[in-house]
Amino acid sequence: MKKILLFVVLLALASCKTTKLVDEYKNPENVVFTAYKVLLVGMTPNEESRVAFENRLKEEFDKRKIESMRSIDLFDVNFTASAKTEEELKAVERQLLDKDFDAVLFAKVLGSESKQTLRKKISDWGNYTGRFRDDYFQHQDIYNNDWSYDQFKVYHTETTLYCICEGKEQSMVWRGSIDLTDPKNIDKSIDEYVNLVVAAMEAQDVLFHK
Template identity: 45%
Template sequence: MKHFINLFLFLLIAISLNSCNTTELVEQWKNPEIDNLSISKVLIVGLTPNIKTRRKFENQLKKELESRGIEAVISLDVFDPSFRIEKKSKEELKVIENILTTNYFDAVLLSKVKGVENRVIYSKNYISKESLDIKFKEDYYNHQEIIENPKYYEKYKIYNAETSLYCICPTKDRELIWKGSIDIIDPKSVDKTVDDYINLLMIALEEQNLLRKK
């Protein structure tokens, strides 16, 4: 009987801890041509119309990357205010890519939130050639409505966030290294949601040998 009670308490604690987590990794894809990766300088971009939340997310992710020996720069320190609120053409984003290359950036970590009403399986998106051949400037260009429309997420109870890791490699056709889809479930606190999201993102990248552990 005592053994049963201990087992019950253990399961209860485990369920309780799991229920406190607001994020869940739904899907991920890694470039099969890459076993591991060594990044020296990365630009962090968080697409959201809320500048306060964007700064918190980018700064916290910057600290996590720097703790692993990577030089990280947030987009809010690189892009001027007009860049953050105005749509950019593909040509203008190409100029940004060239600037990043000139300043020795070798990667971009782009995160964006896509609202969903119900859970959706994105497996087709992850295996289709069109979704894997996309470049950083195209990804940013196609999702700029997130910046323009502050009400973009209001109708959603479950948020689906996608983070993509791009190589700034002028000599390579395929720039996408990794992409992961993470569900943010019924977020109540910005601080906790950012914490949970970044923790899960770090674990996923470490498991894929794309990020060294602390």
């Protein structure tokens, strides 16, 4: 019984992570992709989150001795304050090439949705005796109490790596779709997010190599 309870607790703790890779795609033309100078772009209206995300991501590039630059160091406030035309973005790509960038790692939030989950205290599981009537008795108030349910948000995000090499305009190398569940602690969520992106690309021999 103790082993079963320990397994349940460990399973619950593992599910506490706020990030999950739900889908990914790697361009088959890029079996192994290496870049030498990467622009890091976090697209969000929240300036604090953008800075924190790009800072954390740059730490991972610095560890691996891959040159990178945060978009906050390259784009001024006026650039992100207004929508850009295709021609303006082409000019930006040309500027990046002129500055010897060969890749852009681009993260953005695509949307969000509200969901419900049933609250359950881990401390109560230790009192479960394995009989139906005990379990039913302990939880029968679920029928009449709305407070047994929590509302939470799931944010659907996408992180994409683009090659901006000569002759390969806007060539997508890798894309990962990641869900963030109820990210109350922004720093923790960003840390998990970046770790997940790095691990996923490393597994695909993209940028980060084992």
